[in-house]
Structure formats: C-alpha cells, structure tokens
Amino acid sequence: MRIGFDIDDTLINLREHAFRIYTKKLGKQVDIALFHQLKRVEIHELFGLNDEQGNRLWHSLLEEIYFTDCPAFEGAIDFVQQLKKEGHTIFYITSRPKEYCQRTRKWMTEKGFPVFEHQFFCGMRDHEKVEIIKTLQLDVYFDDKPAVLQTLKDANIKVYVKHQSYNADVPFPRVYDWKNIKIT
Numbered sequence: 789m790r791i792g793f794d795i796d797d798t799l800i801n802l803r804e805h806a807f808r809i810y811t812k813k814l815g816k817q818v819d820i821a822l823f824h825q826l827k828r829v830e831i832h833e834l835f836g837l838n839d840e841q842g843n844r845l846w847h848s849l850l851e852e853i854y855f856t857d858c859p860a861f862e863g864a865i866d867f868v869q870q871l872k873k874e875g876h877t878i879f880y881i882t883s884r885p886k887e888y889c890q891r892t893r894k895w896m897t898e899k900g901f902p903v904f905e906h907q908f909f910c911g912m913r914d915h916e917k918v919e920i921i922k923t924l925q926l927d928v929y930f931d932d933k934p935a936v937l938q939t940l941k942d943a944n945i946k947v948y949v950k951h952q953s954y955n956a957d958v959p960f961p962r963v964y965d966w967k968n969i970k971i972t
C-alpha cells in the first residue's frame with residue numbers, strides 16, 4: 789500500500805515539546821493536565837498570551853521547537869519501519885514552512901524514520917495537502933489536525949486521526965497508540 793503520514797503531532801510529540809520550551813523561556817509553570825485538555829492546536833493561551841503574541845512566540849522559537857530533541861510518540865518509529873519492511877511505500881506530508889523542509893527531512897532520518905527521495909513533501913498549506921494526497925494516490929493517510937482532516941472527508945482514502953484533545957470530534961478511526969495499531 790501507499791501510506792502517508794503527517795509529522796508534527798502525528799508521529800512526533802511537537803506541541804508538548806514546545807510546551808516544555810515555553811515553560812522554560814517564559815519561566816511559567818503550567819500544569820501539564822491543562823495542556824492535555826486544550827481544545828485547539830495552539831498552546832499559548834496556557835501562558836496567558838493572546839493569539840498575536842502566541843503566534844509571534846511560536847515563530848521566534850520554531851528553530852528550537854523543530855530541531856532539538858522532540859520525541860517521537862512511543863512506537864511510531866517502529867510502526868513506520870515495520871510498514872516499510874512489509875513492502876509498503878511510505879510518504880511524509882508536512883506543512884512545515886519551506887525554509888525548514890530540508891533540515892526536517894534530515895532530522896527525521898536521523899531520528900530513525902525511513903525517509904526516501906521523492907516521498908517527502910513539505911512546505912504546502914494545510915488545505916493544499918489534500919491535492920498532494922490525491923495525486924500520490926495514497927491508500928492510507930494519518931494526520932492530527934482538524935483543518936486538514938476535514939478536507940479529506942470525501943477523498944477515497946482510508947484516513948486515520950492521531951488522537952489529540954483538540955480533534956475529539958473528528959469522525960475518523962483513531963490512533964491512540966502506535967504500538968497497538970493495525971491498519972486494514
């Protein structure tokens with residue numbers, strides 16, 4: 789099968805990594821339980837920032853958020869490696885900004901994900917992912933973000949949502965844990 793993955797908050801725990809960076813930078817302790825209850829992707833409201841301030845902080849720290857030691861979700865690397873071993877073709881489709889694409893690809897490889905030439909797509913907007921996913925004729929696709937997932941409702945693709953507090957209403961089969969997932 790041709791199987792596609794979003795990266796941030798689908799395969800790697802980026803928001804929680806950013807949450808820890810914010811905690812340090814802003815010198816503000818916030819209960820992690822509040823983080824796990826957030827109903828939106830953005831995390832800045834936990835630190836008392838408005839959208840504009842939050843957006844500015846996020847972009848000023850992107851380099852550090854993306855390229856330090858953000859952990860993969862438990863079992864995610866093994867799961868993708870296993871699919872590769874079984875002969876599936878693996879794609880990554882991430883809307884990280886263009887200037888970070890090359891380094892992201894390298895970072896993913898160093899992390900242990902199987903990454904291949906012409907199977908890594910980066911730098912598009914959220915709503916543009918659907919066209920890439922269709923053009924690639926993926927059989928299966930994994931993402932976490934409601935704005936992306938809603939564009940895939942009518943695509944003839946098996947879509948899975950990586951469970952997060954902000955996507956509880958999205959009506960696709962859910963991945964809670966990469967260690968126990970079987971795709972059909």
Ligand SMILES: [Mg+2]
Binds near residue numbers: 933
């Ligand atoms: Mg994502």
